[in-house]
Amino acid sequence: MMKPATPSQVRVVTFKINDRDVSARSDETILQVARENGIRIPSLCYVEGLSVWGACRLCLIELNGDSRLLAACSTRVEEGMEVLTDTDRLRRYRRMIVELLFAERNHVCAVCVSNGRCELQNLAQECGVDHVRVPYRTAVYHVDASHDWFRLDHNRCVLCTRCVRACDEIEGAHTWDTMGRGINCQVITDLAKPWGESKSCTGCGKCVQMCPTGALVRHGTSVGEMEKDRGFLPYLSRMREAEWE
Amino acid sequence: MQLEELSELAAEIQESQQHCDHCVRVCMAAGCQSSGAKVVFDALSEKTAESEHVCVKGVGCMGLCAAGPLVEVTSRGQAPVMYQQVTEADAQEVVDSLGGAPVERLRCPSDMPFFTSQHKIVLENSGVIDPEQIKEYIAADGYRALVHAVTEMTPAEVLREVDVSGLRGRGGGGYPAGLKWSTVSKMPGGDKFVVCNGDEGDPGAFMDRAVLESDPHRVIEGMVLAGYAVGAAHGFIYVRAEYPLAVERLTKAIRDATKQGFLGQNICETRFSFDIEIRLGAGAFVCGEETALMASIEGRRGQPRPRPPYPAQSGLWGYSTLINNVETFANIPPIIRRGGAWFASIGTEKSKGTKVFALAGRIRNTGLIEVPMGITLRDIVFTIGGGVPEGSQFKAVQTGGPSGGCLPEEFLDLPVDYDTLRQAGSIMGSGGMIVMDQTSSMVDVARYFMEFCMDESCGKCVPCRAGTHQMHALLDKIAQGHGSVKDLALLEELCEVVRAMSLCGLGQTAPNPVLSTLQHFRMEYVAKLQEHALPDGGPPASERSATPPAESQETTS
Amino acid sequence: MTDTQHITVATAWLDGCSGCHMSFLDIDERLFTLAQKVDIIYSPLVDAKELPESVDVGILEGSVSSEEDLKKAQEFRRHCKFLISLGDCAVCGNIPGMRNLFPLDAVLHRAYHENVQKNPQIPNVGVPRLLPTVQPVHGVVEVDLFVQGCPPPADVIWHVLSELIQGRTPDPMTLTRFGK
Numbered sequence: 005m006m007k008p009a010t011p012s013q014v015r016v017v018t019f020k021i022n023d024r025d026v027s028a029r030s031d032e033t034i035l036q037v038a039r040e041n042g043i044r045i046p047s048l049c050y051v052e053g054l055s056v057w058g059a060c061r062l063c064l065i066e067l068n069g070d071s072r073l074l075a076a077c078s079t080r081v082e083e084g085m086e087v088l089t090d091t092d093r094l095r096r097y098r099r100m101i102v103e104l105l106f107a108e109r110n111h112v113c114a115v116c117v118s119n120g121r122c123e124l125q126n127l128a129q130e131c132g133v134d135h136v137r138v139p140y141r142t143a144v145y146h147v148d149a150s151h152d153w154f155r156l157d158h159n160r161c162v163l164c165t166r167c168v169r170a171c172d173e174i175e176g177a178h179t180w181d182t183m184g185r186g187i188n189c190q191v192i193t194d195l196a197k198p199w200g201e202s203k204s205c206t207g208c209g210k211c212v213q214m215c216p217t218g219a220l221v222r223h224g225t226s227v228g229e230m231e232k233d234r235g236f237l238p239y240l241s242r243m244r245e246a247e248w249e
Numbered sequence: 250m251q252l253e254e255l256s257e258l259a260a261e262i263q264e265s266q267q268h269c270d271h272c273v274r275v276c277m278a279a280g281c282q283s284s285g286a287k288v289v290f291d292a293l294s295e296k297t298a299e300s301e302h303v304c305v306k307g308v309g310c311m312g313l314c315a316a317g318p319l320v321e322v323t324s325r326g327q328a329p330v331m332y333q334q335v336t337e338a339d340a341q342e343v344v345d346s347l348g349g350a351p352v353e354r355l356r357c358p359s360d361m362p363f364f365t366s367q368h369k370i371v372l373e374n375s376g377v378i379d380p381e382q383i384k385e386y387i388a389a390d391g392y393r394a395l396v397h398a399v400t401e402m403t404p405a406e407v408l409r410e411v412d413v414s415g416l417r418g419r420g421g422g423g424y425p426a427g428l429k430w431s432t433v434s435k436m437p438g439g440d441k442f443v444v445c446n447g448d449e450g451d452p453g454a455f456m457d458r459a460v461l462e463s464d465p466h467r468v469i470e471g472m473v474l475a476g477y478a479v480g481a482a483h484g485f486i487y488v489r490a491e492y493p494l495a496v497e498r499l500t501k502a503i504r505d506a507t508k509q510g511f512l513g514q515n516i517c518e519t520r521f522s523f524d525i526e527i528r529l530g531a532g533a534f535v536c537g538e539e540t541a542l543m544a545s546i547e548g549r550r551g552q553p554r555p556r557p558p559y560p561a562q563s564g565l566w567g568y569s570t571l572i573n574n575v576e577t578f579a580n581i582p583p584i585i586r587r588g589g590a591w592f593a594s595i596g597t598e599k600s601k602g603t604k605v606f607a608l609a610g611r612i613r614n615t616g617l618i619e620v621p622m623g624i625t626l627r628d629i630v631f632t633i634g635g636g637v638p639e640g641s642q643f644k645a646v647q648t649g650g651p652s653g654g655c656l657p658e659e660f661l662d663l664p665v666d667y668d669t670l671r672q673a674g675s676i677m678g679s680g681g682m683i684v685m686d687q688t689s690s691m692v693d694v695a696r697y698f699m700e701f702c703m704d705e706s707c708g709k710c711v712p713c714r715a716g717t718h719q720m721h722a723l724l725d726k727i728a729q730g731h732g733s734v735k736d737l738a739l740l741e742e743l744c745e746v747v748r749a750m751s752l753c754g755l756g757q758t759a760p761n762p763v764l765s766t767l768q769h770f771r772m773e774y775v776a777k778l779q780e781h782a783l784p785d786g787g788p789p790a791s792e793r794s795a796t797p798p799a800e801s802q803e804t805t806s
Numbered sequence: 807m808t809d810t811q812h813i814t815v816a817t818a819w820l821d822g823c824s825g826c827h828m829s830f831l832d833i834d835e836r837l838f839t840l841a842q843k844v845d846i847i848y849s850p851l852v853d854a855k856e857l858p859e860s861v862d863v864g865i866l867e868g869s870v871s872s873e874e875d876l877k878k879a880q881e882f883r884r885h886c887k888f889l890i891s892l893g894d895c896a897v898c899g900n901i902p903g904m905r906n907l908f909p910l911d912a913v914l915h916r917a918y919h920e921n922v923q924k925n926p927q928i929p930n931v932g933v934p935r936l937l938p939t940v941q942p943v944h945g946v947v948e949v950d951l952f953v954q955g956c957p958p959p960a961d962v963i964w965h966v967l968s969e970l971i972q973g974r975t976p977d978p979m980t981l982t983r984f985g986k
């Protein structure tokens with residue numbers, strides 16, 4: 005994917021986010037710079053320390069005077085760009101994206117182990133999803149509880165692939181991947197075998213910690229009890245990078 | 250090899266072809282093969298095996314696929330005669346007629362506008378030469394451009410010709426080829442790749458297949474020229490596995506070209522080397538998208554990724570990669586041979602050259618055509634295509650496949666070029682063209698294409714994965730007469746969001762058929778909306794008001 | 807709201823657990839303040855049996871699961887100038903909606919045959935017929951305001967009503983969310 009720019013190419017650029025002057029290294033993305041400056045851009049599939057996936061489309065931003073939208077997580081900053089992160093149009097679009105996610109699978113927050121600690125739930129609140137206008141699909145999804153310690157509930161999965169990337173890029177096991185096309189896409193362990201039978205899973209639980217929703221949880225958690233700890237990621241990914249160099 | 254040697258070789262081959270008085274060409278492209286061309290070919294070969302003055306050739310697509318199997322007879326000193334729907338039983342009669350009067354009952358009028366109004370560049374050899382014989386391609390000026398370029402031109406000069414030609418990518422986007430090539434050529438050294446996109450997934454489209462099956466060397470030559478111009482040493486042709494004939498012919502062509510020294514190490518004894526590998530696609534539409542295609546070549550799941558970086562910046566395995574469509578590459582040899590300025594003299598100001606279209610639907614002459622850019626849709630549909638069949642009434646023409654739109658009668662006089670079609674709410678696309686008559690419901694058409702996009706969505710990004718599903722459900726509901734005004738509004742909102750937010754072109758253009766039919770045939774949607782729309786009996790959303798209606802007492806319980 | 811001083815309110819529960827109504831009562835002493843501004847003219851909490859001709863604010867708890875729920879929702883829509891979906895069941899189907907994953911017959915069979923030892927039968931007298939799919943209220947009628955939560959906290963209900971009394975449109979999203 006995006007190869008890191010060599011140091012000689014890196015410059016300092018200045019540009020605007022929502023009319024605020026900011027400066028950044030030219031190899032940073034808009035989302036990174038926004039975060040450094042405390043400017044909130046909704047995002048779901050991006051996590052600092054994992055590769056950019058660009059699939060949730062929540063982080064899309066506008067450039068002043070340009071009708072095309074750009075994904076903040078996968079677009080590098082440029083000198084003089086005027087980024088708008090919170091226009092009426094973007095708010096309207098983001099709201100629809102979150103609604104589509106709620107309608108796609110079965111999210112019953114009131115009885116979900118991640119209730120109150122879920123990124124999707126928070127996004128719904130942030131994006132003003134007071135109700136879902138598109139019809140619910142109510143498709144049947146399974147729960148894979150075969151693993152000794154963890155559980156996968158496809159009903160709550162948003163296909164952000166954070167588990168896939170964490171497992172591949174940080175743990176190096178590549179137990180996870182995705183299968184199927186379009187609306188039938190879902191995450192799998194090994195070759196779509198039950199997780200408990202996985203030969204490659206090391207049981208490290210990184211996927212569980214990275215999962216933004218109640219799709220990957222520890223056994224024995226009840227409603228609202230699944231708290232996730234992502235503190236390990238920045239450290240591990242820095243160590244990984246150092247190892248590669 | 251130097252240019253003179255090549256000329257000598259070409260002359261030699263041409264001479265060896267002179268001995269035959271009657272050349273019988275049988276179309277052996279997939280279209281005619283499916284209507285039985287192979288047995289006709291065998292019968293004709295068998296019956297003429299003894300004769301020294303007759304040669305029977307299997308050639309590529311002649312265009313009028315609906316009338317296949319097609320056979321063309323060229324006798325020395327006479328105008329060619331074309332036969333249609335030839336069967337095994339007709340073979341003897343055709344052979345007997347050689348040198349005498351043509352078989353009138355089989356005759357296909359080759360002076361009809363279908364043939365005379367076309368302008369062939371990409372398809373110039375198609376239906377003329379035997380695609381399996383490299384000699385035939387060489388005799389038809391093949392590999393001249395390549396030998397000329399690598400022995401006498403600098404890469405920059407090759408690039409300049411492509412730039413001057415104004416050629417735009419034929420894979421759908423219409424991005425200027427010269428610009429793309431020069432970006433790749435400017436990328437700092439190391440390995441570079443040239444990729445030919447032969448995925449061709451649009452339903453009903455078979456332009457690229459025809460080129461690959463009818464004239465594979467042309468594509469190879471185009472790719473080698475590209476490799477020379479941008480400084481790449483490796484090429485990949487990505488073809489869908491559903492095109493076995495194309496794959497077979499390409500494989501042979503690559504082998505023959507390598508043997509002749511047009512491919513491989515030190516081409517024409519220069520320091521330039523270039524090889525080509527074939528990669529088979531499993532038939533996912535999204536694998537035609539360039540980043541998904543590259544992922545597939547690398548052996549990963551065929552899913553698009555955000556751009557930038559563009560393939561030119563970071564393509565296959567992270568190296569700079571030039572990716573063009575089959576037809577784009579097929580235009581390159583004539584451009585180098587005859588000059589960019591010659592090419593630029595054909596077509597319109599912003600769209601140069603010709604375009605191959607696959608004509609289908611409610612039209613008399615279905616098949617493959619090549620026309621100059623700027624020709625009107627009316628000329629294509631009515632002059633070349635012969636109009637709609639008896640009893641039918643023209644309603645709309647669909648261009649651009651699942652990413653395109655439907656244009657009604659009023660737009661028929663528009664010149665066909667990238668920009669005009671886009672302004673009218675459709676696109677040029679890769680060249681599928683479907684004509685519809687009064688029996689087609691535009692809501693059904695929109696639903697059909699949406700179903701296609703929904704099924705072909707890779708599932709990576711949310712707007713396309715979940716949005717196409719929702720849009721399809723809404724179209725289905727409306728088509729069945731259960732839709733409400735509110736459903737239509739929701740559909741339009743979804744169109745806007747999916748178009749603006751999707752990651753790749755598939756999702757970004759999936760709403761196009763809906764938007765264009767809404768733009769030009771909105772009444773058909775409105776007529777299907779039902780006032781009392783919800784199946785379970787709720788009042789239609791359109792009747793809602795913040796204050797209770799006066800006549801609402803009757804059902805109070 | 808034309809009369810900013812005194813508004814009439816009707817409430818009903820459809821397929822819900824009555825938790826949202828309980829949360830309503832949880833606004834405690836503020837009920838007295840409310841009583842001076844609001845007339846609850848129809849509700850499971852009061853005696854009136856007829857929905858008056860015109861009501862300022864209608865509040866529905868629960869999802870639309872049966873024919874009776876559907877009728878009630880439609881009736882509320884006709885009679886209420888401003889209709890509120892109160893609680894997750896009304897807003898998104900929530901717990902009652904979980905049966906949508908199975909065909910209705912299977913659900914009934916499970917409840918009245920598989921899990922019954924004596925004389926299993928599906929009741930069909932005196933009970934409203936279930937709809938094939940459970941819908942949120944806005945799936946069958948237009949809704950003007952959505953108040954999420956399972957149940958919505960009393961403070962949110964208070965916020966909504968007090969804003970309405972003052973003729974303003976409440977913004978419950980700042981205080982609640984799905985599952986709150």
Ligand SMILES: Cc1cc2nc3c(=O)[nH]c(=O)nc-3n(C[C@H](O)[C@H](O)[C@H](O)COP(=O)(O)O)c2cc1C
Nearest residue numbers: 418419420446449450537538539573574577754755
């Ligand atoms: C969903 C999708 C499918 C595509 N399919 C094809 C295809 O089958 N053939 C093709 O040449 N280009 C296809 N493209 C366009 C390619 O991404 C790319 O732009 C093209 O191959 C570039 O070549 P050109 O500049 O010569 O047109 C597709 C694009 C999208 C978004």
Ligand code: SF4
Nearest residue numbers: 111112113116122218
């Ligand atoms: S995963 Fe999040 S949004 Fe989904 S049900 Fe659980 S808490 Fe709600």
Ligand code: SF4
Nearest residue numbers: 161162164165167215
């Ligand atoms: S299981 Fe969790 S981390 Fe993995 S794709 Fe689904 S939501 Fe994302």
Ligand code: SF4
Nearest residue numbers: 707709710713753756
């Ligand atoms: S737009 Fe569709 S096909 Fe393209 S990346 Fe998104 S889901 Fe995949």
Ligand code: FES
Nearest residue numbers: 058060061063077
């Ligand atoms: S965070 Fe950028 S697309 Fe998901």
